[in-house]
Amino acid sequence: MSAPPAPVRGNQCPDPDFRARPAGAESSTPMGHGSMLRKEDARFLRGRGRFVDDIQLPGMLHAAVLRSPYAHARIVSVDTSAAESHPLVRAVITGEMLADRGLAWMPTLSHDVQAVLATDKVRYQGQEVAFVVAENRYAARDALALIDVEYEPLTPVVDAQQALAPDAPLVRDEIDGRTDNHIFDWEAGDAAATDAVFAAAAHVSACDLLYPRVHPAPLETCGIVASSDAVSGKLTVYATAQAPHAHRAMYASIAGIPEQKIQIIAPDIGGGFGNKVGMYPAYLCAVVASVITGAPVKWTEDRSENLMTTSFARDYHMRGEIAATADGTILGLRVRVLADHGAFNGTAQPSKFPAGFFHTFTGSYDIPAAHCRVTGVYTNKAPGGVAYACSFRITEASYLVERMVDVLAHDLGLDPAAVRMGNLLRPEQFPYVCATGWEYDSGDYARALELALEMAGYDELRREQVAQRQAYEETGRGTVMGVGISFFTEAVGAGPRKMMDVFGFGMADGADLRVHPSGSAVLAVSCMSQGQGHETTFAQLVAEELGISPDDVEVVQGDTDRTPFGLGTYGSRSTPVSGAATVVVARKVRERARIVAAAMLEVAPADLEWTKGRFDVRGVPGVGVTIGEIARAAHSDLELPEGVEGHLDASCVYNPPNLTFPFGAYICVVDVDPGTGQVKVRRFVAVDDCGVRINPMIVEGQIHGGLADGIGMALMELIAFDGDGNHLGASFMDYLLPTAVECPSWELGTTVTPSPHHPIGAKGVGESATVGSPAAVVNAVLDAIGVRHADMPLTPAQVWRAVQGRPMRTDLAVSDGW
Amino acid sequence: MVVNGREHTREIEPRLLLVHLLRDELGLTGTHWGCDTSNCGACVVWMDDVPVKSCTVLAAMASGRRVRTVEGLEGPFGLDQVQRSFALCHGLQCGFCTPAMLLTSRWLLDHNPDPSEGEIRSALSGITCRCTGYENIVRAVRHAARSEAGS
Numbered sequence: 001m002s003a004p005p006a007p008v009r010g011n012q013c014p015d016p017d018f019r020a021r022p023a024g025a026e027s028s029t030p031m032g033h034g035s036m037l038r039k040e041d042a043r044f045l046r047g048r049g050r051f052v053d054d055i056q057l058p059g060m061l062h063a064a065v066l067r068s069p070y071a072h073a074r075i076v077s078v079d080t081s082a083a084e085s086h087p088l089v090r091a092v093i094t095g096e097m098l099a100d101r102g103l104a105w106m107p108t109l110s111h112d113v114q115a116v117l118a119t120d121k122v123r124y125q126g127q128e129v130a131f132v133v134a135e136n137r138y139a140a141r142d143a144l145a146l147i148d149v150e151y152e153p154l155t156p157v158v159d160a161q162q163a164l165a166p167d168a169p170l171v172r173d174e175i176d177g178r179t180d181n182h183i184f185d186w187e188a189g190d191a192a193a194t195d196a197v198f199a200a201a202a203h204v205s206a207c208d209l210l211y212p213r214v215h216p217a218p219l220e221t222c223g224i225v226a227s228s229d230a231v232s233g234k235l236t237v238y239a240t241a242q243a244p245h246a247h248r249a250m251y252a253s254i255a256g257i258p259e260q261k262i263q264i265i266a267p268d269i270g271g272g273f274g275n276k277v278g279m280y281p282a283y284l285c286a287v288v289a290s291v292i293t294g295a296p297v298k299w300t301e302d303r304s305e306n307l308m309t310t311s312f313a314r315d316y317h318m319r320g321e322i323a324a325t326a327d328g329t330i331l332g333l334r335v336r337v338l339a340d341h342g343a344f345n346g347t348a349q350p351s352k353f354p355a356g357f358f359h360t361f362t363g364s365y366d367i368p369a370a371h372c373r374v375t376g377v378y379t380n381k382a383p384g385g386v387a388y389a390c391s392f393r394i395t396e397a398s399y400l401v402e403r404m405v406d407v408l409a410h411d412l413g414l415d416p417a418a419v420r421m422g423n424l425l426r427p428e429q430f431p432y433v434c435a436t437g438w439e440y441d442s443g444d445y446a447r448a449l450e451l452a453l454e455m456a457g458y459d460e461l462r463r464e465q466v467a468q469r470q471a472y473e474e475t476g477r478g479t480v481m482g483v484g485i486s487f488f489t490e491a492v493g494a495g496p497r498k499m500m501d502v503f504g505f506g507m508a509d510g511a512d513l514r515v516h517p518s519g520s521a522v523l524a525v526s527c528m529s530q531g532q533g534h535e536t537t538f539a540q541l542v543a544e545e546l547g548i549s550p551d552d553v554e555v556v557q558g559d560t561d562r563t564p565f566g567l568g569t570y571g572s573r574s575t576p577v578s579g580a581a582t583v584v585v586a587r588k589v590r591e592r593a594r595i596v597a598a599a600m601l602e603v604a605p606a607d608l609e610w611t612k613g614r615f616d617v618r619g620v621p622g623v624g625v626t627i628g629e630i631a632r633a634a635h636s637d638l639e640l641p642e643g644v645e646g647h648l649d650a651s652c653v654y655n656p657p658n659l660t661f662p663f664g665a666y667i668c669v670v671d672v673d674p675g676t677g678q679v680k681v682r683r684f685v686a687v688d689d690c691g692v693r694i695n696p697m698i699v700e701g702q703i704h705g706g707l708a709d710g711i712g713m714a715l716m717e718l719i720a721f722d723g724d725g726n727h728l729g730a731s732f733m734d735y736l737l738p739t740a741v742e743c744p745s746w747e748l749g750t751t752v753t754p755s756p757h758h759p760i761g762a763k764g765v766g767e768s769a770t771v772g773s774p775a776a777v778v779n780a781v782l783d784a785i786g787v788r789h790a791d792m793p794l795t796p797a798q799v800w801r802a803v804q805g806r807p808m809r810t811d812l813a814v815s816d817g818w
Numbered sequence: 819m820v821v822n823g824r825e826h827t828r829e830i831e832p833r834l835l836l837v838h839l840l841r842d843e844l845g846l847t848g849t850h851w852g853c854d855t856s857n858c859g860a861c862v863v864w865m866d867d868v869p870v871k872s873c874t875v876l877a878a879m880a881s882g883r884r885v886r887t888v889e890g891l892e893g894p895f896g897l898d899q900v901q902r903s904f905a906l907c908h909g910l911q912c913g914f915c916t917p918a919m920l921l922t923s924r925w926l927l928d929h930n931p932d933p934s935e936g937e938i939r940s941a942l943s944g945i946t947c948r949c950t951g952y953e954n955i956v957r958a959v960r961h962a963a964r965s966e967a968g969s
Contacts, residue, residue: 037905044913045901045920047848047888054847138831219852219860219914219948270850270914271948303853531912531949697908704951705911732857732946740939740952
């Protein structure tokens, strides 16, 4: 086998067509930050990645899950005898069997419980009822058909807006004393002060907005291989886990297995987007099955199971109100939200915030008064949520404010770019504390919006729009164009321990760095790449701090036996938290190297000065030692000062002082055929500021992916339900994702406003584009057809109906006579 | 059947899917299983030089045929140009769709050595990528085309 292609550093791509980048974005350094090619590519390009379903263990059995066909039904009986007599079946697990072991229910990440296998009734279509283990995956599927379950169908709660009606069926009747489907009320901001601002305001615009239920749908579905060793008592779990340490803690807590006997290994992950943060019932079943059978058990979800049962995202029914002066100065923002959490409240988010970070909904504007109230309800739909690259509900918050600003501009007859420019936070206001209490770290918002407007040629686009609209009205043929703007502020890098925990664990991350005698290094981190390129970026962080080649830094992740504790990768937290931990630990190692160097050179540590890769004696040219020489000496017989340990390694735990606040200005240009409702995204300009960029090539790739997500959510992705609670998006034939044809060539711009509290000024970027882009697309389509509001997804049918003045509610398959 | 130039003989269940034969029986796990409905394209392989979605091809239908998977893309002189170009242009992130993208790109360039951006997007439209927004994949294919034209 030949060697992989040589790394190319400093250039994002040798392709001459590769767009020139703005100055400052191409910070190439030979050993550290810059656009180096990815280390992980060598295996993926050869088909040598190792995903969970690729794992084969000796004697491994295969599992399949029997799922409920009903959204709401009482279980009368479950007869597994025929399945058990299938010659290749090794075990059939039911809720009753789990109940005997105290495992029929498991805690969720939101202080609720969730059925592992249903015992009393099923509460959503696709809910887990039985778990079959067989000698191959086809036999396991065959045996599902041999299980006889008698159901007594119940009326389901499908419409979230009816969940609190007095006559609504009770979803969670197993909870003592429960009489309704209400989960929580939560609010942020000053209600009285906000109401006073609204009462006095010259203008108030209101609008009902639905952010429908969507799904992260990573290309690799969820899966597990559980292997329990009866002799050692060790449980080894290979799983699609964005947060391996959190998974270990949950297995220990639920199954009572000692934590030191559990090893979670997350091998390569084929995309996560939040889908692989939580634990799913089948994971626990696989562990139980491995204990029962004494063999490794693999379960790989199929696509329908993925779309129907694992963490959905959004499902926020919002009423926004915005108060302003007649010239468009925003005075206040008020929001009421009905949050559909499904049958079990299993959202994965910092536990003090039941609505996640939705209270960032004042966005990027200087809004003196703001208040939101969120009410969570149970329905007969899949549980989970706060998935799909949303930064804990900031996607919903950003969509709300960006749609409301456009509604305001529409109602006042103002240009949406001008309204935004007039209300954006100004650089001198940072650090800025918003009306709901967040402290934004840094930003230069106007600069980003100006760059986006200039790149898009905004004024020229508006002139073209007028001409095209006129031509359409004269001929009744052709398309109309629209320009949509969105300015988002993200809050990522959760988070400060005193404010944020998940499942009782504070959100600080560890990092261990060990420098070998040769000067090469191994870094172990708790975060887990799902495609973000941590093996490259984190090696670059160490390389930058120690002055060694990134090729000499091995990054270990995704193995709880080999990495320090930390809460994993989601909420764009890898760079802001684990990345910061990496920089801090590398600087610790550097300071230890200083002491060793001082002993080598027989000078005081303070007399040494660091230039990348070496310590030199200050004022004595040519007298110094390299980090490699220091590493060798640290492991040698060199006499070190009293109290100084040998070797060259360190560990640290990084507790972020605050979140970081990336931001960006997006402009989308669409062409819409009012006759068919067809939308073509012509251009998409995205200016992102995520602070200092470690590897600009990888950062841009993250943005590209998020922009495609935005097109998907705005135009096609949807999980709707019919009146019986049937899931209407259970395959990729029904749940539509953007392909290369629906996506334009993204036009990116960069500004860099470092975070003042991150060790290198980086902010995180993974979800920025997913958060910011949907509003730009929706604003563009509605701008094209001249409609004040219509809910996502803006499918041809929805656009056509909006043109006719009757946009539909998209979350339910209901007939309103059309 | 012949996979990547090597002959394999197996007795199989008539219903066994080609993707499962390749992955579970032959250990060629570079071909991925993503959706069961021919939509996502993660399972693309070549059968007699034509890209097919192996999640909807019965293994029995591949009997006597030539199958090429991503593991057969690298030649005796190193990586195929599309593999090199995907690395150079950052045309992959999680790597799950990558084998299918590479095989489809290779087929496209074999039949159209100088494809336009629109032709590339159209050729790849049967494969879903959730990470890259397709931008750098399209650039990678054009880069590969230009590199092969120049060599």
